[in-house]
Amino acid sequence: MKFIRDFNFEHKRVLVRVDFNVPLWLGKNGDIDNEEDWRIEATLPTINYLLEQKAKIILIAHFGRPNGKIVENLRLDLVKKRLEKLLARPVIKLNDCIGEEVEKQIGNMQAGDIVLLENIRFYPEEKNNDSDFAKQLADLGEIYVNDAFGTSHRAHASIIGLPKYLPNCAGLLLEKEIKFLSKILEKTEHPLVVIVGGAKISTKIKFIKNFLDKADNLLLAGALANTIISAKGFNIGKSVTEEEMIEETKKLDLDNPKLHAPVDVAVSVDSSGKTSSRISLISNVKKDEMILDIGPDTIKLFTRIISQAKMVVWNGPMGLLEVEKFSLGSREIAHAIAKNPGFSTVGGGDTVAFLEELGLLDKITHISTGGGAMLKFLAGEKLPGIEALE
Numbered sequence: 001m002k003f004i005r006d007f008n009f010e011h012k013r014v015l016v017r018v019d020f021n022v023p024l025w026l027g028k029n030g031d032i033d034n035e036e037d038w039r040i041e042a043t044l045p046t047i048n049y050l051l052e053q054k055a056k057i058i059l060i061a062h063f064g065r066p067n068g069k070i071v072e073n074l075r076l077d078l079v080k081k082r083l084e085k086l087l088a089r090p091v092i093k094l095n096d097c098i099g100e101e102v103e104k105q106i107g108n109m110q111a112g113d114i115v116l117l118e119n120i121r122f123y124p125e126e127k128n129n130d131s132d133f134a135k136q137l138a139d140l141g142e143i144y145v146n147d148a149f150g151t152s153h154r155a156h157a158s159i160i161g162l163p164k165y166l167p168n169c170a171g172l173l174l175e176k177e178i179k180f181l182s183k184i185l186e187k188t189e190h191p192l193v194v195i196v197g198g199a200k201i202s203t204k205i206k207f208i209k210n211f212l213d214k215a216d217n218l219l220l221a222g223a224l225a226n227t228i229i230s231a232k233g234f235n236i237g238k239s240v241t242e243e244e245m246i247e248e249t250k251k252l253d254l255d256n257p258k259l260h261a262p263v264d265v266a267v268s269v270d271s272s273g274k275t276s277s278r279i280s281l282i283s284n285v286k287k288d289e290m291i292l293d294i295g296p297d298t299i300k301l302f303t304r305i306i307s308q309a310k311m312v313v314w315n316g317p318m319g320l321l322e323v324e325k326f327s328l329g330s331r332e333i334a335h336a337i338a339k340n341p342g343f344s345t346v347g348g349g350d351t352v353a354f355l356e357e358l359g360l361l362d363k364i365t366h367i368s369t370g371g372g373a374m375l376k377f378l379a380g381e382k383l384p385g386i387e388a389l390e
Helices: 038-052 077-087 100-107 131-138 157-164 172-186 205-214 222-231 243-250 296-307 328-339 349-358 372-378
Strands: 013-017 056-060 114-116 143-146 168-170 192-196 217-220 264-268 277-281 290-294 311-315 343-347
Touching: 013 038, 013 157, 038 056, 038 077, 038 172, 038 349, 077 114, 131 157, 143 157, 168 172, 172 343, 172 372, 192 205, 192 296, 205 217, 205 243, 205 372, 217 222, 217 296, 222 243, 222 290, 264 296, 290 296, 290 328, 296 328, 311 328, 311 372, 328 349, 343 349, 343 372
Parallel strands: 013 056, 013 143, 056 114, 143 168, 192 217, 192 311, 311 343
Antiparallel strands: 264 277, 264 290
16 A cells, blocks of 8 residues: 555645545534534645645545435535635635536646535445546546545445546555554554444444454443343343344353443433433333433443553443433543553544543544444454555
């Protein structure tokens, strides 16, 4: 694989695939909230490097899930506005990705200009990895840079199609992600503690299986732990779970002393946070209750294990983050990791945004811009976007 420092970009048109898929929660002025723009900030080193090299920068990004159709509120105008503020320089935002008008605008670019193409997922050809579409995109540039780790697990045209037609390399962010995540797999420091939360065990079971061997302790929480608790034979009331995954979950070594599910939980009859809640042992959840956070004994257990770790990996919240009452578990885990002087990696949009809200991002060794991509990489799976550059 080639890296960005292997090329001379002077006066070259450089297509840069970035991940600007920030949440749609807007700040007070209707702009992208400054606590939600970390994915944009993460790509600034690559953009600034290319500016120093006097490149003509053409940014390719997606936003939301328009499913191959033009969706007005998923245009990249707000992203353009935020990027201009962060770079303190103008960005030319186009209303298309291909076509005569785009070609004309790019033909007029000067060194140091930045053009942002419209949401690439407005085109069904992007998701379908259409080769003609990739070729049309490639015709706009002379070099391709992938700096979108968070989307590199997708076999899309702008991720795996473009490298077939242009000299290509990894951007500074993608290089950093590969370096730090490879360290976890290849230069593991023990005790290694892996914390997995979030909603679905189906998307994380390969990751869990991989680290059940590698990790010294595997801490499971969030809605995905409900499936584990249910597979162990406990009643979980009306809690969110994946019934279809219970049999698959039973194949895990659920009695493995490395595997830690919650021992107590915060429960309520609804998830709004407006009704009363209580702390319950997992053996005492009532039929009309939902598990919405980890309890104090679980917090003590998890924080003690984290305090002894030399390497920590965290992906996914411990409870229902959106509701203040059920964010305590995630908050305590975040502070425990921040206090640990060892190597730490955190990934997943909700988890990273929460850390930013708590002002703890600078206490983490590596913030991964990929949730699904990070899980797949650490599960030992090949990422199409990285393979395409090799």
